[in-house]
Amino acid sequence: MILPMEKFTLNINDQKVSIECAPDTPLLWALRDQLGLTGTKYGCGIAVCGSCTVHLDGTAVRSCSLPISAINDKAITTIEGVGKDGLHPVQKAWIAENVPQCGFCQSGQIMSAIALLEQNGNPSDADIEQAMSGNICRCGTYIRIRSAIKNAAKNNV
């Protein structure tokens, strides 16, 4: 069904922004096409690869499948917004472990990892696998993602 355009006010990375789009527009495309926040990536469009992961009130969500109309005043955080004063400790852990290869999925990986560590400061291997199982990395950086999460946990993120 084709829906007419509407105006929405979103709270993104602690800033209020207004956009006009169809209410079923996935947050991913609003971020990328209309707000220039291209750190959040398209990978599958059906919430199975995790490349588009952002936070909604601190919870990891797949922005490719989250319609703008469902967000209301919830706080959206993207990769561009996680390091308020320089790099976020999880980003630092990613650098310390030299995680990325091509890097394309890493925004989504980092967003999932931050959400995990905010809920569970000392995740087990099984916790990590469960929390990260929705994020695909085709380069296969999983070993270092796991190490970086443990490294960040050790440093009390």
Added chain:
Amino acid sequence: MKPNPSNNKLFKVSRRDFVKIGALGSTGLILGVPLGCKQDKNAFLTGREDAVFAPNVYITILGTGEVQLIAHRSEMGTGIRTSLPLVMADEMEADWTKVKIIQAVGDVKYGDQNTDGSYSVRMFYQPLRIAGATVKLMLMQAAAQEWQVDISECSAVNHEIVHSSGKSLGYGYLAEKAGALPIPEENEITLKDSKDFKFISKETVIYDLEDIVTGKAVYGLDVQIPDLKVAVIKRNPEAGAGIKSFNSDMATAIEGVSKVYKMESTAFPMGYNAPLGGIVVVANNTWTALKALDTVEVVWDKGINASYDSNAFMQQMQISVQKEGQVKRQQGSATKALKEAAKVIESDFLVPHLAHSPMETPCAVARYNADGTCEIWAPVQSPQWVRQAVAAALGIEESEVTINVTLLGSAFGRKSKPDFVVEAALISKEMNTPIKLLWTREDDIQHDFYHSNCAQHIKVGIDKNNKVTSWVHRTAFPSISGTASADAKGPSSDELCMGVLDMPFEIDNISCESLDAKAQIRIGWLRSVHNINHAFAIGSIVDQVAKAREMDPIDNMLDLLGSDRKIDFAAQVEGFNNYNVTLEEYPCDTHRLKQVIQLVKEKSGWGKSLPKGKGMGFAAHRSFLTYVACVVEVEVDDNNNIKIPMVHFAIDCGVPVNPDRIRAQFEGGAAFGASLALKSEINVKNGAVMEENFNNYLVARMEDAPINTAVHFVENEEKPTGVGEPPVPPFIPALCNAIFMATGKRITRLPIRL
């Protein structure tokens, strides 16, 4: 791919060239390095056999001391955008913090830019060392002149030339003076002793690391230019088939939709450049374009492959390999030896079609300008090929096309093919506006250039003295060139040199054979290419042979490899292709293969006793001139869930230029192999791919991939060879052999279904 020594001299770039590259704002030293080489790799694919280049890779030192190094290879995750510049920086004694890396546009002046085939480091390591060392010498000469001292009293230390008295001059200060000097002859150049390396063989993090973790790194779809519209395409499920009719009334009525139109299809085999054609929707944003495309009703035509069924095709191939094929390598009489054998071990091996599914789907930004020129921003592995293809499609000169290479969100061979960029360029011309073309994941998985599906049969004869006396290997698979030529009826000899004809065992009676199989869908090269299929079969049958001989698998392998020797395949195989270099330059040396095997045995704790449900498996394979041995540990639970707690690789890739990135390629290669072994499969029915997205084209997630991977290097000073593709082939049979040990189940078909 042969560098041409006669062309391999340094030269100074004229001011005109300097201006032409347009990247530089102040005077300084600019040096071009002609890397003479004929682009003969995949020449049969690009049709560019005559393309001899006079290329240049540029080093520039600005007056500020900033060193600008051109990265002329595409970065798709291997770290090459860092690893080659660091070679230049090391020889020139540059301060890495003062190095700026500039990505080259697609232009023949940069030499071979086709980032493919694991040869970037192999081909450019030595020329780039010479380039760096030449710059250093010129800076030293400039300083010696300035101080009026003998050059022997000068040395280069961290971005400065230092005199024995202790005084020093910075590279920025010296740049202009050095630029006025004649270029030294190559025989005046001294390369560094390996013990003095600062970056080579040390740990250097990738140049783009911080941009990646902060989301600032720019991939294809991230490019923003003014007035962009978004295009998406609905393509016929059967590659090359056209459109009978379509109805776009609903789509065109949607606010924000600019146009819906038909792009012509090219009949199969359409090659690598031609768009598949289909219904194009152009809109002012992605979501509008996608929704509008959904409303378009299309009646598809049928093409010549409308009945292609990959399962039936596999059965035909499997039947075909039961009988003798075209013999491509022969020694002694395998038939006779098999008749006389005390035991014959034989098995079929089947591998399905596979999709590349790089994390970033194909995409491109194209701007066809009013003056008839065209500028492209896209994640491409071969920007010169793209430039040629775009120019041809638009009917303009290559010089009128600019290809800007973004970061690639992985590629695995998919982004070697120019088709998706040509689509974007054609749409931009049609619309007379800049276009961003998105391939959805469904487009990517259903319209790929697929890995060749393959059936093999191997027979090994063992005599009464427990000696292996015969080897028969038959393989059937559609050739990559079948995508471009209806005459390609089966494997080419180049393709057979990836794991069949280069079999390294010292066996008296050998017959390596191929059987025809015709491409009925676009076939392309996927990371490791046919080595995936052939190493799986050979690594698995060898494990069966070890069991039959009641030998330890590693002892069996060492015995099969036989004496230390450099194998003269060229004497046995007409037109033997050693990854486009000669066997003299890069021999297949059984001593080096045995060394990696011994090393992996030592490091992996091979032979330790394991409880029920656990297993260790071994395989070794040389591909892309790199020697790799692999031991995989598995745990298989009562529900047949497979876990891979540990993988050991021992490798000989010559001098390890950037060891951390080499380890990363092996860690990732094992995960990639885990996808292929455990998860991935493309099935085709009625000419259409059945899988759609990552919900049913499955790839390894964290819980499927190895938990740990250790990489052990054979230390030597051999010429460096590639590491992007060599990890994958031996991993898969090592995993299958480990599963056999854990469960007693022999895997002969991928993906593994216990």
